[in-house]
Amino acid sequence: MTAIFARRNLRSLLRTALIVAAYLCAFIILDLISRQFEELRGIVAWYPPAGLTYALLLVFGARFTPAVTIASLIGSVFIYHMPQPAHLLFLWALITSSIYGVAAAFLRHRIRFDWQLRKLRDVTWLVVTAVFVSALLAVLSVLSSALSSDMPRNEVLRAIFIWWIGETVGVLTITPFLLIHVMPRLKRSAEGRPVRSPARRSFPRPTLSVIGQAFSIAFMFYWVFGARGLGEFRPMYLITLPLIWIALDYGFKGVTTGIVVLNFGVMLAMWFFRFDLAPLGELQLLMIVNCIVGLLMGAVVTERKRAENALRESEERYRTLIQNVGEGIGFVDPEEQFAFANAAAEDIFGVPPGGLLGRSLREFTSPEQFGMIRQQSDRRQAGEKSVYEIEISRPKGEKRNLLITAVPQFDGQGKTLGTFGVFRDITDRVHAEADKEAMQGQLRQSQKMEAIGTLAGGVAHDFNNLLTGILGNIALMRSSLPPTDPLLENLNGAETAARQAADLTKGLLTFGRSAMVLPVPMKIAAALEASLKLLKQSLPATMEIVRDDDQEAWTVLLDQSQMTQILLNLAVNARDAMVGKGMLTIRTRNEVVREEYVQNHPFARAGEYVHLSIRDTGPGIPPAILEHLFEPFHTTKPSGSGTGLGLSVVYGAVKQAGGWITAVSTEGVGTTFDIYLPRCLEEPMQSFTPSPLSANVCSGTVLVVEDEPVVCEVTQALLSRSGYTVLTATDGASALNVLRDQPQGIGLILLDMTMPGMTTDETVKAIRVLDPTVPILLNSGYTSNGAVKQMLDEGSVQDFVGKPYDLPSLMEVVQRLIRRG
Structure with a gap:
């Protein structure tokens, strides 16, 4: 490493020595030339060696001052043969070199002088220092000569002037030439950098x-x-x-x-x-x-010229940037006509290169949109920047949404020259925001329906308990009256009204997905056929039903009552909309729902579905009504003509079956309801019609666990009237106490699912510890379908009956379970 540094230092010293030698030779030559123009003793009309000296010190600095001193001494002794003593000549050479060295150092370090003279300030400083240094040397030299020789006093000022101008001209003639044409190459050579090859022509072509x-x-x-x-x-x-x-x-x-x-x-x-x-x-x-x-x-x-070139290059860079930037950029005149447009703007407007020039925004917008553009233009006349959105139509009819940022341009008198505009295509963003808003609306609607369903289920639970008491007491009264009693007609009217109320609460439970259903695998076509038998009785003969079934439609997991509710309510709505006359088309298809569909329909899930479509030819549904279509109690029928629960029951039944429903309507054409039910891979059941129920009465002991006194009393009375021994309990803990106190055993436990204290699951498990074989019949007016199904599948309970009770069905289930036990 030391050897490398030593070689580098040696080469540097050698280059410095060569520069000094070249300087001395050039100095002597120029000194000899200047001697030819000697006007007075040692005073010449033009002194170019001073320009050589100043150029050397400006480029290489004060370290070359000794070389300048030697050169000055040589010139004084051997060229001008000055008569002064040697020590005075040396002193004068030292003073001369020092003055030039100080001036060069001042420019280099205090002024930040650019020795390549790129700016006017550098040239000005060179001229000023040359004039000042030359004047100082002229005064010092001439005065010293006048004091040490017999120079006439009247020649002193002339001598100072000739020295001053001659030295100044020498510096201003030679120094700039060397700094521009010679020193750059010499500087690179002194620093050990490669010297650029000179151009083939060093001088301008002979133009x-x-x-x-x-x-x-x-x-x-x-x-x-x-x-x-x-x-x-x-x-x-x-x-x-x-x-x-x-x-x-x-x-x-x-x-x-x-x-x-x-x-x-x-x-x-x-x-x-x-x-x-x-x-x-x-x-x-x-x-x-x-x-x-x-x-x-x-x-x-x-x-x-440098400023012009920089401006030209800047404009070229600006033009390149504008032409290649991703945003559309243009300039329009006060009449909104394009005077300039980059490639991105032409692409946004769908025109070929140059196709926007001279064209107005009016050609791409509707009159309403262009009116809004003119309003924004009026704002810019007041000097305001404007940001706004417009919709344009491309030449081929395609609609695009643009975000425009417009900045007005004015001349020196404040007159509007036009507007610079940045055009950003936000079509995808607008569509995404619209899709997002639609999805959020659907989500809000789904959440609202969920909340209403929960509320409806709670109301139906309490209402069913009351109806159980009403219908049970009606049944007790009827059984105590002779067949010809005139009060039976009143009881029948009361029972009919109670049954209608029960249907209403069943609809609420279906909407809230809280009605107890026992779905089984079934073919959709068979389920539709079973439901249509009931449906045709409710529809007029003038209403045509068209079936378009896919014979290969997949199996679905469904309760027949769900299909009946779906089809009946949609058909009745269509009948009322078509005023009893029109066509109802029922279509089934297999369909695979993909993620692209799910992204736009947050309530959907990807997978395999049976698509059930029900279309009518009615007058259609206005958009304002379509938004609230599935809300309970929302109806457009006259007062007394409907409950407003039909479509909400359909919505609940479809959701309870694991699917979803959408509605599409065109006014004047009709409405289509699209229902998606998930595919079931199990084999379908062969029959969907329940077998006739027997009404035989048998003896046995039944434990009724019910917290509602009215329901408990009427159930006890009905079972006792049929011959059963009935024990009662108000909660799970008391039921366990009754079970322990009956050594003969209990034939059946009728257990309500919503009681205080112990949960249904805890009560069932405790009963099984005391008596693993006693049949348990669950009943409720509001319960979780999943919880009941799980207990039925596990075998911990044997059956379920909903409130309000249907007396023959209740008696049949109780008799069957007691016999099985």
Whole structure:
């Protein structure tokens, strides 16, 4: 590693030595040239070595000050043969190099000077420091010479002026040229970086401009210095005109070369004519004018061209960005016509490239939409930014939703030039939000139906207990009256009303999915056939029923009463809608519901379903009513013509069967109800018609466990009237006590499912501990279908009967279970 560093240091020292050697050689050569223009002892009209020195120190810094001191000493001793003692010459060389070194350090470190002169400020600082340093050296040198020699006092000011202008011209002629054309390559070489290969042509191509500039320089020199017949009139400053031309064409880089050419030309003319053309001061002023005018104009032109190029590149980048950005961007004039549009905007509006230019937004929007656009335009006239949404129609008729952000543009007088607009296609977002809103609406509807169902089930439970007492007491009264008693007619009316009330509560329980059903595997076609036998009795002959059954329709798990409720309520609704005349189409198909459907219907589930479709040809349902279609007690029929429970019962029955129902209606065409029932893989039952029930009465002991006194009393009376010994209990704990106190055993336990204290499951398990074989008959006006089914499947209970009791059915079940026990 040390060897590597040593080699690097050696190469660096070698490069520095070569630069110093090159500097000394160039300094001596330029010093010899400047000696040809010596005006006074050691004072020349033009001193280019100063420009070489200043360029070296500006680029490489103060570490080259010793080399400058040596070069200055060599020039004083061997070229100008100055008569001063050696120590004074050395002191003067040291002072000269130090002043230039301080000036260079000041520019490099305090001003942050860019030695490549890229900006006007850098050129200005170079001119200012050159003038100041040259003036300081001129004063110090001439005054020291005047004090140590016999220089006449009247020559001091002239000597200071000649030194000052000559040194300034030397710096401003040579330093910029070296900094632009030589020092960049020299700097890279000194730092050990690869030097770029020079361009094949170091100078501008011989275009008409270059040829014209060269000719103009030659012509001006001839006219000013060589033409005869001008007398004493010498328009010397015309020489500066070609320099202005060069600055305008080639900027700062070209003008540095032009200054060297012009000032060398002036000095050659002055040397050739031996200073007879004009006073030396005028020639020096001509050269300094060339320097200052050329450098400043070249810097201004270059900076302007650089700014123009930067602006052009920025505009190109901006144009590239605008053309390739994903958002549509355009500019419309005050009449809303496109003056510019990028490719994304053209794609959004569905037009070919250039197809938006000159076209108005009116062509893509409805009159209402364009009116809203004009309102937004009026807001922008007041200087406001506007953000709004519109719907457009593409040329092929496709609708798209756009979000527009519009920013007004004004001229210097505040007049509206137009509007920059950003067009964002939000069609997918709008559709997604609409779908989301629809799904949320469906979810809210589902939650609302769930809450109403829970409420309906609770009401039905209490109501069924009351109906059980009413119907039971009616049955007791009827059994105590002779067949010809006129009171029987009143009892029949009361029973009919109670039965209608029982149907109403059954509908509420079905809606709340709390009615007890015992589903079995069945073919959908067979279930429809069994229900249609009852349905046809409720429909007029003018109403046509069309069947479109899929003979391969899958099996479903269903209670026949559920299918009857579904079909009967939908058919009665269709009958009322069609005023007794029309067509009712019942269609079944197998269908696989996929995830795409579920995403848009949150109540659905993927899987295999039997799709039951029931369509009528009625007047249709308005959208406002369709939203509340399945809500209980929501009806459009006249008062007294309906309960408002028909469709809510259908909704509950379908949900209880594990499916879902939707309605689609077109006013003037009809309504279609689509019901999806899950496929059952079990083999279907062969019969769905219950067998006739016997009404025989047998003896035995029945324990009635019921917390409602009315229900308990009427049940006890009915069973006692039929010949049974009846014991009662009000909850599970008391039932267990009764069971323990009966050594002869109990033939049947009639157990209510909703009692205080012990739960049904806890009571059943405790009973089985005391008596594993006693039959248990569950009863309830409101219960969980799943809980009953689970206990029936486990065999812990033997059967279920719902409230209010149907007396013959109750007697048949009690008799059957006691006999089995």
